[in-house]
Amino acid sequence: MSALISEQQGRVLTLTLNRPEARNALNNSLLTGLADALEAAAGDPGVGAVVITGQPRFFAAGADLREMASRGLADTLNDPRPLIWQRLDNFPKPLIAAVNGYALGAGCELVLLCDLVIAGDNASFGLPEITLGLMPGAGGTQRLIRTVGKALASRMVLSGEAISAARAQEAGLVAEVHPAALTLEYAQRLAAKIAGHAPLALQAAKQSLRQSQESGLALGLKQERTLFTLLAATDDRREGIAAFLEKRSPNFTGR
């Protein structure tokens, strides 16, 4: 059985982390497989959005500690992982995490990298790296604090304690909480809705949302306006507005 199962339904690609024997620990090979799959999806006009999910009782319970233990300072300095994470982060289309059970350490960092998180009521999120004498190394300290604010981010990173799905929703880490047995289905439904919108508009909107994390408000507003203007040159914008005015569903072409 492959460690990453890939299934497509309509315009939604679902990638399922499938290393149950290791509680979906994200080793280099699995992360690379994920990056490869996302890059293929980025170039595939038939894919409008991607859902990443795991197993019923764990999304991903961290990095592969055996792999990590074997790396000293020199190896860690030249670790290929940051580049793999960079590849994941470069995915230009909407990326949705459907999380049941534990999303810990690298698993939580993968969730934070996604645009949108749908959680099961049994989900928990945490960065327990500190309890192992290390710290988050793939965006955990950076994306979490931008998502939930200083108080909760510091509490989670410094204590290593996980939070529940309900708490994660209150804090803004999770968009929706559902009964665990429906998490994936509802995430795919939302993904299908998103994937039905104009691809270039989605890409521009995602880019603009991402840029808000990088720049100040004035620059962000300027960049937003540039992207907004760019869309004025697309067929899909004309189609979208025309369909709305004519009270019919739009037929987007991705141009």
Added chain:
Amino acid sequence: MENLIVCDVQQGVMTLTLNRPERLNSFNDAMHRQLAGFLTQAERDDSIRCLLITGAGRGFCAGQDLNDRNVDPAGDAPDLGYSVEAFYNPLVRRLARLPKPVIAAVNGVAAGAGATLALGCDMVIAARSASFVMAFSKLGLIPDCGGTWFLPRVAGRARAMGLALTGGKLSAEQAAEWGMIWQLVEDADLHDTSIAQARHFATQPTYGLGLIKQALLAAEHNTLDQQLDVERDYQRLAGRSADYREGVAAFLAKRTPQFRGK
């Protein structure tokens, strides 16, 4: 090891008997640990479809065993929060989350955490001679083991306040009259009635019963809008269960359904 909890599994029912009759089945740490072990079994074993909790001897449960509490008036204050955090809270949480009915057969006095434990079960059947004693306030404590949450919900705020503040004794009869428990039975009938009810539950659509229980508990903190979403989601899940198909098929064929709990 001493059997502080007697466990008996038959016909889909796990009966847990609190078993320190000489101490009115009051809790100590060892008893909590044994109970937790059986709860794990009840959680994992799908063939167990109902949990029945009762007490050995003349009492149901007298709450925390104060003999374990050697409070030295001159020494440091004890940390009662520890036993609540380590034992009572996990117990209440696990019983609430258990996706199958939990019946308390209250055979005699239920005091302190014993009373709040019983009242927090999904269904309470009490013997006529049983009583519920909110003993906490008389020692300067608050009702734990879910007491402050369950009491106003089963008794209403006015009665909950009265019971908790006075620490008074509530007869099973009064509890039944106030609608705080499901059923009052004669002492001699308690065993048979509660076993029969538990065995009946064990033949019913357990998955659906678990969803009902979760939905009612969720309703305690949800708005109507949120709860309507819960109903939609749980009904969606229930509709996919084998037992629902079996129930409809049996109804249409005018035969008795054979539920498997899934």
